Amino acid sequence: MVCAVLLLAFPCGVLQAPDSETASADSAPSLKLEVKMLAENLSATGRYPVLAVDGQQQLCVGWLEPGQAQGAMQFVLVKRSDTGWSPKTVLASGSGWLVNWADFPQYKEDVTGAAVLSWLAQSKAGYGVQMQYQTAGQGWGSFQSLHEDQDGVEHGFVSWVALGAGQFFATWLQSGAEGPPTALRAVTVDERGDLGAEWVLDDLVCDCCGTAAVRFDSGKVLVAYRNRNEKEERDIFVVRGVPGELQSWSPPVRVGLEGWRPKGCPVNGPALARKGNKVCLAYFTEVSHGFPQVKLLFSHNAGKRFGFARVVAGGKGCLGRVSVAFPETGPILVSWLQKEGEQAYWMVRAMPQRGAPGPPLRIAKASGGRKDGFLRLISTAEGVFAAWTDASGQGIHVAEVLLAEE
Numbered sequence: 001m002v003c004a005v006l007l008l009a010f011p012c013g014v015l016q017a018p019d020s021e022t023a024s025a026d027s028a029p030s031l032k033l034e035v036k037m038l039a040e041n042l043s044a045t046g047r048y049p050v051l052a053v054d055g056q057q058q059l060c061v062g063w064l065e066p067g068q069a070q071g072a073m074q075f076v077l078v079k080r081s082d083t084g085w086s087p088k089t090v091l092a093s094g095s096g097w098l099v100n101w102a103d104f105p106q107y108k109e110d111v112t113g114a115a116v117l118s119w120l121a122q123s124k125a126g127y128g129v130q131m132q133y134q135t136a137g138q139g140w141g142s143f144q145s146l147h148e149d150q151d152g153v154e155h156g157f158v159s160w161v162a163l164g165a166g167q168f169f170a171t172w173l174q175s176g177a178e179g180p181p182t183a184l185r186a187v188t189v190d191e192r193g194d195l196g197a198e199w200v201l202d203d204l205v206c207d208c209c210g211t212a213a214v215r216f217d218s219g220k221v222l223v224a225y226r227n228r229n230e231k232e233e234r235d236i237f238v239v240r241g242v243p244g245e246l247q248s249w250s251p252p253v254r255v256g257l258e259g260w261r262p263k264g265c266p267v268n269g270p271a272l273a274r275k276g277n278k279v280c281l282a283y284f285t286e287v288s289h290g291f292p293q294v295k296l297l298f299s300h301n302a303g304k305r306f307g308f309a310r311v312v313a314g315g316k317g318c319l320g321r322v323s324v325a326f327p328e329t330g331p332i333l334v335s336w337l338q339k340e341g342e343q344a345y346w347m348v349r350a351m352p353q354r355g356a357p358g359p360p361l362r363i364a365k366a367s368g369g370r371k372d373g374f375l376r377l378i379s380t381a382e383g384v385f386a387a388w389t390d391a392s393g394q395g396i397h398v399a400e401v402l403l404a405e406e
Helices: none
Strands: 033-039 047-053 059-066 072-081 089-095 106-109 115-122 127-134 155-164 167-176 179-189 199-205 212-215 221-226 236-241 271-275 278-285 293-299 310-315 318-325 332-340 343-351 361-366 376-380 383-389 396-403
Touching: 033 343, 033 361, 047 106, 047 376, 047 383, 047 396, 059 106, 059 396, 072 115, 089 115, 106 155, 115 155, 115 167, 127 155, 155 212, 167 212, 167 221, 179 221, 199 221, 199 236, 212 271, 221 271, 221 278, 236 278, 278 318, 278 332, 293 318, 293 332, 310 318, 310 332, 310 343, 332 376, 343 383, 361 383, 361 396
Parallel strands: 271 318, 318 376
Antiparallel strands: 033 396, 047 059, 059 072, 072 089, 106 115, 115 127, 155 167, 167 179, 179 199, 212 221, 221 236, 271 278, 278 293, 293 310, 318 332, 332 343, 343 361, 376 383, 383 396
16 A cells, blocks of 8 residues: 555646536636645644544644654644644554555544544554544543454555544455455444444455545445456545445445546545535546546535536646545635646645636645645634645644635
8 A cells, every 4th residue: 555656747737627607707706715824843843644623623733753762653633722722742652653655643533522543553464553542531542453354464544434422433445464455444433442343345446545434414424435446447436324334335336437547556545525415525537548637526415426527636747635625614625736847836726616616726835755745624613724744744834724805
């Protein structure tokens, strides 16, 4: 799963998909964005941030940084309130952790204050996922393996969903003892932090593209991931179901219809965000003709059906690494990594559900390489926030992304 990003040479530019419902220039609201920095170098040694909200809907920012002992790593978390940033809290620390630019720790908290944390660690056969559970109002439990299998070579790219009442759902990629083929698996965690029985969502998927998952008020969960078939096509698929009810899960359904056959693993998974039963799915592809693009899909019915894909960005320097936010008001925001000549930038664009997209905006400079990791977006009650690793490969930056004032 530790793979290289493909860099292909094609004409550069940002594309716009045709839309029959495009608003006129006179009636369309402004979709220009601006970036308001909230923290530069929140941690000078931190890498690969993850965003979440706590039980009080405060913004949480977590990241990896070196531990106190030589060779140790730790996961650090801060929270933002009206009075500023909380002191750094070390949630977990240890040796044997793996630092991977594309597969970094994941943190999720529910409204009760229960939380889960997972990270990569060395195992006897390769590497696996360690996790830790926090009971609401109590401390963190001991480390444990997320998966039953201890003989497989690769486990990773975890996505967490809060199910309520201190329970969680996790999905991840897992290979066998000899390596690929890789499957997409899932498990639930109860209010005591105990793991339920695992099950397979898809038995053949891309080896090193991240997963994404969201839960709806109905209790159903939607999982998006990059599939793989015997023809080596690597399109985006989804599955839907209720955790713990195996018969409720749909078969895998392809939603990105490109038939893309990359020469290697793209290391470019999809991103999901939802509002009520509406859900948006952003993903990277090079389609059948090898032209890099970031696309956006939209569903009105909790992912049962998606409309036609709209192009967010594309061209020679489009590297993907997407994230997406779906705020309560305003347009969907999609971010990606774009290389322009010798320089690279984290970009963001407003994508209304109907009408023309807004102009792309540079969030920050990047290196265009692995050390950039992934920029993360999240929508909270306070707004849409972004977090990323400094272009130097160390340093955590956080900003608010908002519509520009006229």
